[in-house]
Amino acid sequence: MSTQPDLLYTEEEEALRAAVRDLLADHCDAAGVIARVESDAPHDLAAWKALAEGMGLAGLLVPEDRGGQGATHREAAVVLEELGRAVAPLPYLTSAVVATEALLACAADDLLAELASGRRIGALAVALNVPAGGAYKVVRFEDGALHGELTGIADAAVADVLLLPADDGGLYAVDASAATVTPRPSLDLTRPLATVTLDGAPGRLLGDAEPAVRRALRAGAGLLASEQLGLADWTLTETVRYLKERKQFNRPVGGFQALKHRLAQLWLEVVNLRAAARNAADALATCSDDIDVAVAVAQAFAAPVAVHAAEEALQLHGGIGMTWEHPVHLYLKRAKADAIAYGTAGAHREALAELVDLRAP
């Protein structure tokens, strides 16, 4: 596609951002999230209900005639920016983007509409670290039932329906009550992983797994960049705010040139990430023939920026940044986990080597 991507935000997108930010301010304040992630229910299902059902945002990627809102990845990306800013423990990326994209590739409109309504949460049972096109584990389909164990499944603990690739090449839907979902202590407290074990669970065949999984993971990777952007933007903004206020040596710490330069460099990285993330969201939204490159660039760029932003925030907060009480650790853990999710920056660079013909020796 030769037309230029639209890298700006529309007025409607800004209004959506403001509404999501308001909702998260009410539901997902930092102290609340810190307390919640150590409880038995780390996910904030009340916030999910308000966002997904109340505002109807779980169905952004689903056409209206299939039970959704008929919006695009551009709007979903704005929602994810705000979720990233709040490190909100909501299964939006995993259910409203990744599982939804997998269903969009299949003929299962009843399930799709349920996910789009926000009344049910879906999870694609592919390990979070797998990039689009990467190898993933499958369960065994035997005598009409599914058997096996899949590890590293993000947000599976709150999923009502699991989408599982099986060894016959099919993608199956399994009701979560028919599977054993075991939460694992996870680096990212706000997007915890679980192991899914099936012992003769009944499954409903949705379609071919390979194209559905590839499509789902590509969209997940592309929109993850917007979540990383929101995360990086919050850590920069909060660090700047704190350094204007924090005084040592009888002056605001933010007046020391060594720190000013680090923050200015970080700002530049975030500005670049915004362009790369908008480009990926716009490519996905417009079905551009540049999607693969746009997604790979956004992911290869986003991961180091988000990690750098969170690491700088921790260091520049000094001792307070090292405490459990201060939320910066949630951002660091999310950023570091995001650097692996849907493929590392290195995996996306390898993909680019093929896509733009800069091949390995």
Place this chain on the structure above:
Amino acid sequence: MTDAAELRRRTAALLAAHPPAGTERLDFLRARFDAGLAWVHYPEGLGGLGAPRSLQAVVDAELEAAGAPDNDPRRIGIGLGMAAPTILAYGTEEQKRRYLRPLWTGEEVWCQLFSEPGAGSDLAALGTRAVRTGEGDWVVNGQKVWTSSAHVARWAILIARTDPDVPKHQGITYFLCDMTDPGIEVRPLRQITGEAEFNEVFLTDVRIPDSRRLGDVGDGWKVAQTTLNNERVAIGGMRLPREGGMIGPVSRTWRERPELRTHDLHQRLLTLWVEAEAARLTAERLRQQLVAGQPGPEGAGMKLAFARLNQEISGLEVELRGEEGLLYDDWTMRRPELVDFVGRDAGYRYLRSKGNSIEGGTTEVLLNIVAERVLGLPPEARTDKDVAWKDLAR
């Protein structure tokens, strides 16, 4: 309101009255200026029609399609990008009418006499003196440096100190200086690439009539901000296709010369390719913001990004070329009229790009600007603000 259709009509009329094939280049350019199609956002009578700046592309496309000559903008970049907007903003009607037309047609090349050996990042500390004569004109003495095009320029924009007894920002005045004055001596300043793209300019008893003062006496710093802001816009505002910048040549070399590839270089190349693409998208986003009338602060960052990328990418290409990277195309001392950062070979690009983080504001100063003006962090301590220029440490 002049819209795109009106501009097309006027462009067609210009082409009909002055068919490019049968018209002298300079005659065509003058006619284009007089038709208001030179820079459509300028006022009528000064080469424009008071139209939105974004519509210039309409005119340019029509003229290019008709094979019309252009004004070779790269040769007169300082005039177009820096002198013209400043003259437009601060010049008298007479000055605007006298200088803008030959500036735009390229008949008169301009250079910029700002930096001095003792006033680089701290430009406002400049010491070139302009003293008023009994007749009200000015006599200028001093030395300027890093002056590109000085050896071909007819005119210069010049800032000089007219009052040493007030703090440094207040005692500066802005002039239009005749480069053919006998008191002007231009010496090439050879740089690390071997050539002399820049000059040193020595001013000895240069007489400038008061009619060539731009803005009020003592207002030169404010006037110069217009010049410098336009310089940064010009540096950061380009529109590039993918691989359109420094990443282009090294990517082509990589594709064409598989025998040069190593795993280490591959990782570094891909990382830089991604960063270059992100910077390109950021520049495109900035452009879209400007078109939409929402200028953002991102412009300040683009020069920072491109300076670092140009340096790292060209450095990588020197390494990639192996034995060839040990050679250099030509150390001959020359005085080029045009500068092409992406031109010549990798060694030249590597050395020339070292200037990208110095010229037009050093990376260190720009980081301060971003930190203070964009992020609102406390400014650097300024011990020189309230001290008379003559009492500053030198």
